[in-house]
Amino acid sequence: MTPPIISEFGFSKLHLIDYISLVAATTNAFNGALLARRPDHYRHFTVAGIIILAYAGGIGGGIVRDVLVNKIPSPLINPWYLILCLAAAVLALVVDYYSAQRFKDGLFQFMTAFTLPWYAIVGAQAALTAHLGYLAAVIIGIIATTAGRWIIDGACLVVPKQLVRGEFFITSAALAGIAYVVCQQVGFPVIASTAIAFLLGFGFRLTAQTLGWEEWEPWEPAPLTEGEKARKKLGEGLHAEFKD
Amino acid sequence: MTPPIISEFGFSKLHLIDYISLVAATTNAFNGALLARRPDHYRHFTVAGIIILAYAGGIGGGIVRDVLVNKIPSPLINPWYLILCLAAAVLALVVDYYSAQRFKDGLFQFMTAFTLPWYAIVGAQAALTAHLGYLAAVIIGIIATTAGRWIIDGACLVVPKQLVRGEFFITSAALAGIAYVVCQQVGFPVIASTAIAFLLGFGFRLTAQTLGWEEWEPWEPAPLTEGEKARKKLGEGLHAEFKD
């Protein structure tokens, strides 16, 4: 993922997994810019701000992944990431300008399914390349896939999508990562493993969206009573407990 | 903290400090799940979301610690972390279901004291192993101890506990870290240093909670006047200043 740099501007020879990584970055950047313009995320961002959020979505996951496997992040080294993510952000702004809200919502939902498996695949491969175990490969795949969304949601002061009902966001990423690791260990070439992992992750996510499958939200916690709302010292709590 | 991997699933031989690290992760994961269910932090999390927040509390500090000492994070490599944190999250949900709010608040407060010193100890040891200075050991201990809480508070859109009144959260972590570093330099075995650091950190925190000791909150900043609320260019500000 960090090929030797062959020019002082940082351009370098790419392998198949680098191209998949570029697809992951570009599609996620497109999605990040769309997300920044959704009314539930929009916070009077400037054009520069929308581009930064596109980068957060596009290369955030790749940076976190490479930091976790203890490498200099490839998206910071290889200028193609920066160029393609910028192009994706501009395209998203153009689409945003010319489309109705309903079309954009559908496009965004479709794109969250389409963009999801790529980072899971590249993350899993990065962990396998670093000779980590199978479980680590799946976990790093999940983190790489979802870190960008966490950063964007945080910046928009929204609870991260990973934590609330959302058509099996994490599960889809896990499925794609597991499929890739299994295919790789069975001995499939990278391109076949990628195709299978993509179809599984994309298909599951799209099915969940279409049929409205969602993660289970447990019982509501009881609201605090008036007495409990007053912040108590542990000492007072123990006293109160005693008297009963 | 990153022992050689002896199987493709990532299980590996553990040393004493790894067991302490597992205790740190597991107890903090339990606490993270309880925190996610507290009414002041609850944001309609799914079961998957609560488990993710338990992981954030449980292995967040360990990941940050290992990134800072420039290693692949052990909690991502060693599957025991992932298994035990999941078990802790499930246990916390069971406790949450069967207990009254008052009991849970007491348990949570007690657990924040109990869980606190472990990460300070492991963080300090990680820094000493990396041949950093004493001060770096204490600082990395503090960061490892409190990073998980920062991540959870951020995801719940709550101001991080480190920054507001909270019974000497940071100070307790610093005390445990300092005690461990001193004991280690004096030549105590790891188990004795750990015991002393734990008792000091746990004892101080529990005392602070019981007696209601809290960090000092300084004077309130003056609210903005109507004129100041209007955002001003620096140029206008200089003009206004001039006229007076």
Next chain:
Amino acid sequence: MTPPIISEFGFSKLHLIDYISLVAATTNAFNGALLARRPDHYRHFTVAGIIILAYAGGIGGGIVRDVLVNKIPSPLINPWYLILCLAAAVLALVVDYYSAQRFKDGLFQFMTAFTLPWYAIVGAQAALTAHLGYLAAVIIGIIATTAGRWIIDGACLVVPKQLVRGEFFITSAALAGIAYVVCQQVGFPVIASTAIAFLLGFGFRLTAQTLGWEEWEPWEPAPLTEGEKARKKLGEGLHAEFKD
């Protein structure tokens, strides 16, 4: 940036770029403490909390920078960072106590211009030292410059300044980084490159502040209609689309 440690307390021999890095950390810590006390950021922080936010502003950028170039962060190793940032935080609190709001706002605005180029310079140099490309040097300079502000804004539950109108915060950092990289490649000594990059970044930012230049904020997204507010399954959306 991580000179060999020459004492067990971590003090070590410094080079010119280390002094610039210390200036970056100290001035940004001063600014971070002022920011934490501004009414739009203040969240009932304790004195300890304000000091932590000063550290976040002061060494946050340096930590992120060194993690990205895959080194142990120098601000955690070299105790001077910790000592000077603490002094800056205390000084900021003293200034905050004795000054009127209008003076503080002017000082804060001036300081955001003054503190900005230093981290861009040190970040670019760190990337060049790590033999990354020119583009990576500028990008790492920008990230190092602005990461601290992102952390502080997040902790204060405020949308990061990078994303909203704010007198070319990012652009000023980019200018300083580009100037430094160009000067270094032309063969200027570090001190001359630093002076030129500082004057350019500081001058541009101060001009933008004085004249009220700001990033362009695009058209407002259309608010959701009542029908759109109800969360829809993708399936239902497709059905609705069909019927029209």
